Amino acid sequence: xxxxxxxxxxxxxxxxxxxxxxxxxxxxxxxxxxxxxxxxxxxxxxxxxxxxxxxxxxxxxxxxxxxxxxxxxxxxxxxxxxxxxxxxxxxxxxxxxxxxxxxxxxxxxxxxxxxxxxxxxxxxxxxxxxxxxxxxxxxxxxxxxxxxxxxxxxxxxxxxxxxxxxxxxxxxxxxxxxxxxxxxxxxxxxxxxxxxxxxxxxxxxxxxxxxxxxxxxxxxxxxxxxxxxxxxxxxxxxxxxxxxxxxxxxxxxxxxxxxxxxxxxxxxxxxxxxxxxxxxxxxxxxxxxxxxxxxxxxxxxxxxxxxxxxxxxxxxxxx
Amino acid sequence: xxxxxxxxxxxxxxxxxxxxxxxxxxxxxxxxxxxxxxxxxxxxxxxxxxxxxxxxxxxxxxxxxxxxxxxxxxxxxxxxxxxxxxxxxxxxxxxxxxxxxxxxxxxxxxxxxxxxxxxxxxxxxxxxxxxxxxxxxxxxxxxxxxxxxxxxxxxxxxxxxxxxxxxxxxxxxxxxxxxxxxxxxxxxxxxxxxxxxxxxxxxxxxxxxxxxxxxxxxxxxxxxxxxxxxxxxxxxxxxxxxxxxxxxxxxxxxxxxxxxxxxxxxxxxxxxxxxxxxxxxxx
Numbered sequence: 001x002x003x004x005x006x007x008x009x010x011x012x013x014x015x016x017x018x019x020x021x022x023x024x025x026x027x028x029x030x031x032x033x034x035x036x037x038x039x040x041x042x043x044x045x046x047x048x049x050x051x052x053x054x055x056x057x058x059x060x061x062x063x064x065x066x067x068x069x070x071x072x073x074x075x076x077x078x079x080x081x082x083x084x085x086x087x088x089x090x091x092x093x094x095x096x097x098x099x100x101x102x103x104x105x106x107x108x109x110x111x112x113x114x115x116x117x118x119x120x121x122x123x124x125x126x127x128x129x130x131x132x133x134x135x136x137x138x139x140x141x142x143x144x145x146x147x148x149x150x151x152x153x154x155x156x157x158x159x160x161x162x163x164x165x166x167x168x169x170x171x172x173x174x175x176x177x178x179x180x181x182x183x184x185x186x187x188x189x190x191x192x193x194x195x196x197x198x199x200x201x202x203x204x205x206x207x208x209x210x211x212x213x214x215x216x217x218x219x220x221x222x223x224x225x226x227x228x229x230x231x232x233x234x235x236x237x238x239x240x241x242x243x244x245x246x247x248x249x250x251x252x253x254x255x256x257x258x259x260x261x262x263x264x265x266x267x268x269x270x271x272x273x274x275x276x277x278x279x280x281x282x283x284x285x286x287x288x289x290x291x292x293x294x295x296x297x298x299x300x301x302x303x304x305x306x307x308x309x310x311x312x313x314x315x316x317x318x319x
Numbered sequence: 320x321x322x323x324x325x326x327x328x329x330x331x332x333x334x335x336x337x338x339x340x341x342x343x344x345x346x347x348x349x350x351x352x353x354x355x356x357x358x359x360x361x362x363x364x365x366x367x368x369x370x371x372x373x374x375x376x377x378x379x380x381x382x383x384x385x386x387x388x389x390x391x392x393x394x395x396x397x398x399x400x401x402x403x404x405x406x407x408x409x410x411x412x413x414x415x416x417x418x419x420x421x422x423x424x425x426x427x428x429x430x431x432x433x434x435x436x437x438x439x440x441x442x443x444x445x446x447x448x449x450x451x452x453x454x455x456x457x458x459x460x461x462x463x464x465x466x467x468x469x470x471x472x473x474x475x476x477x478x479x480x481x482x483x484x485x486x487x488x489x490x491x492x493x494x495x496x497x498x499x500x501x502x503x504x505x506x507x508x509x510x511x512x513x514x515x516x517x518x519x520x521x522x523x524x525x526x527x528x529x530x531x532x533x534x535x536x537x538x539x540x541x542x543x544x545x546x547x548x549x550x551x552x553x554x555x556x557x558x559x560x561x562x563x564x565x566x567x568x569x570x571x572x573x574x575x576x577x578x579x580x581x582x583x584x585x586x587x588x589x590x591x592x593x594x595x596x597x598x599x600x601x602x
Contacts, residue, residue, distance in 0.1 A: 029504070030424050030425070030426070030504070031424070031425075031426040031427070033420075033424070033504035033505075034420040034421075034424035034426045034429075035420075035426065036504075037416040037417060037419055037420035037424075037504075037508065038416070038417050038420045038421070038432065040413050040416060040417075041413040041414065041416065041417035041473070041478060042417070042432075044413060044469070044472050044473045045436070045439070045473050045475070047469075048447070048451070048469060048470045048472070048473045049439055049447060049473055049475070051454060052447055052450035052451045052453070052454045053447070053450055055450060055453060055454040055457070056449070056450035056453055056454075059453055114342070117338070118338075118339065118342060121335050121338060121339055122339070124335065126331050126332045126335060127332070127335040127336070127339060128332065128335070128336055129336075129339075133339050133343055135586060136343045136346050136347060137342065137343070137346055138585070138586075139346060139347070139350065139582060139585075139586075140346050140349075140350075141529075142529075142581060142582055142585030142586070143350070143578055143581075143582065144529070144532040144533055144551065144577070144578060144581065145532075145533040145535070146532070146533060146535040146551035146554070146555065147550075147551065147554065147574050147577055147578050148349075150554055150555060150558050150570065150574050151349055151352075151353055151571075151574055152349065153558065154356075154567070154571060155349055155352060159365050160356070160364055160365060160369060160567065161352070161369060162348075162352060162369040162370050165369070192345070192346070192349065195342075196346065224331065245441070249441065249442075249443055250443075253443050253445045253446060255445060255535070255536055256533065256535050256536075259535075259536075260555055260558070263558065263559050275445065275446075275449075275536065278449055279449065279536070279540070282449055282452065282453070282540075287453055290449060290453070291449075291450070291453055294446070294449045294450055297446060298442060298446050301441070301442060301443075301446060302438075302441060302442065305441045306441065
């Protein structure tokens with residue numbers, strides 16, 4: 001498109017100053033076009049995102065009662081908050097939040113520390129083979145989560161995976177699928193899958209840090225670590241916050257890894273994570289309770305991610 | 320900057336290399352194991368070194384994968400392409416149009432729409448799987464292609480990214496000039512907006528592709544029928560059905576076959592992730 005910009009601007013200017021109606025006609029035309037561009041997405045958005053949420057909320061306020069011995073026709077009755085009380089008193093459901101919290105509180109900070117550290121190393125002038133390392137760190141993210149979970153479920157098995165053998169060679173007998181170690185096994189799967197992605201986000205932010213800043217620090221005699229701590233890390237704070245929000249949301253929605261490991265690890269119950277718990281209720285035809293659990297889970301996810309965003313923004317404003 | 324090279328002590332470079340190589344090993348060991356193991360016969364799987372090759376049996380294993388259950392692996396592959404490639408392509412187109420509208424037009428209600436979409440970004444697709452299942456089972460749509468494909472066409476993150484990118488990268492003067500030349504709004508979008516947005520749209524496509532691939536809960540809930548399932552659900556079923564005669568080697572080789580094309584594609588396209596992801600980041 002080699003449109004002459006100058007005459008065009010003149011035309012626009014004359015249009016705005018002399019003939020007002022033309023401008024409003026253009027305004028109407030662009031508004032209508034904007035809405036036409038939006039319509040296909042909005043139809044899908046409303047029917048595939050908003051409608052299911054409202055349907056789940058609606059379902060969560062009803063209960064199904066069957067007459068006779070549970071074989072008669074089902075009647076839907078308004079139940080108020082009954083399903084929510086039932087969900088919040090369900091110890092399995094509450095415990096599932098506890099497990100996810102326990103995994104997240106250790107795994108997320110650990111993963112982000114590694115990601116930040118690797119990004120700083122990749123950004124530094126002295127590190128070798130940067131391109132190769134960057135590509136390698138990205139590979140696990142390109143690896144679909146479900147297939148990764150299948151792969152790890154084999155890797156943890158002592159008869160075909162290598163890790164049990166290596167550990168027993170140094171005198172450690174570790175069963176990756178035992179009731180307690182399975183928490184670490186799941187945390188490891190999450191770390192393996194997402195550290196590279198988070199590192200890449202932080203790394204791209206690091207590249208946007210002005211060269212003069214870091215050079216000035218070097219000339220003032222600041223070492224690599226001092227430069228990183230005082231200049232680079234504060235500069236990439238927004239990127240680190242972004243990865244933290246992504247990771248928190250990722251932990252709340254934990255499903256694939258434990259659901260697939262559950263087949264080989266007897267310690268993983270069918271209500272191990274909140275999504276698994278809600279799925280179990282749905283599978284047992286407790287649609288209304290499953291809906292209430294889904295709504296609670298979505299609310300928790302929203303509150304956590306919004307809360308974390310607000311918290312970090314306020315902290316940023318204070319300092 | 321030669322002075323920096325001289326100033327950096329050898330120990331710093333060695334330290335950096337060791338740390339980065341250690342993490343590279345951590346990333347690669349599972350992949351190496353998968354490649355090595357996919358080449359082994361069912362017997363060698365349990366008796367040989369898990370990290371090194373035994374008798375090379377990859378061809379036989381691949382044949383086994385495609386012969387298992389009357390060749391259902393090929394059907395699953397086709398389904399995955401429909402769900403992931405088809406879904407991500409249409410989702411990208413919808414996101415491009417919506418993002419362009421939000422990024423380049425002033426109209427009443429623009430802020431409201433943007434904020435609703437932004438809020439939806441914070442709720443991941445998997446959280447919608449159960450509500451969608453409840454809704455689709457009410458309208459008898461479960462166990463169809465549509466039950467998995469339709470929800471995959473919506474990418475709020477894609478719209479968010481596309482609108483940010485469109486707002487920054489498409490010069491408004493260019494659009495106005497085209498308008499004065501008499502081009503229709505649709506033509507302006509296709510000939511000017513869409514080409515300029517292409518780098519961001521590649522990111523949107525990749526992102527949505529990964530999102531559909533990894534939303535395993537949605538197809539698990541929606542599809543009972545073997546022949547409608549994507550590779551992910553099918554392979555997990557094989558993993559579970561060891562006692563019904565699905566050998567480990569078939570599942571492991573099938574997993575490798577399911578990811579190799581993806582890994583290659585991502586290795587080629589990974590540069591698109593660099594700048595564009597943070598362009599839409601939290602500011």
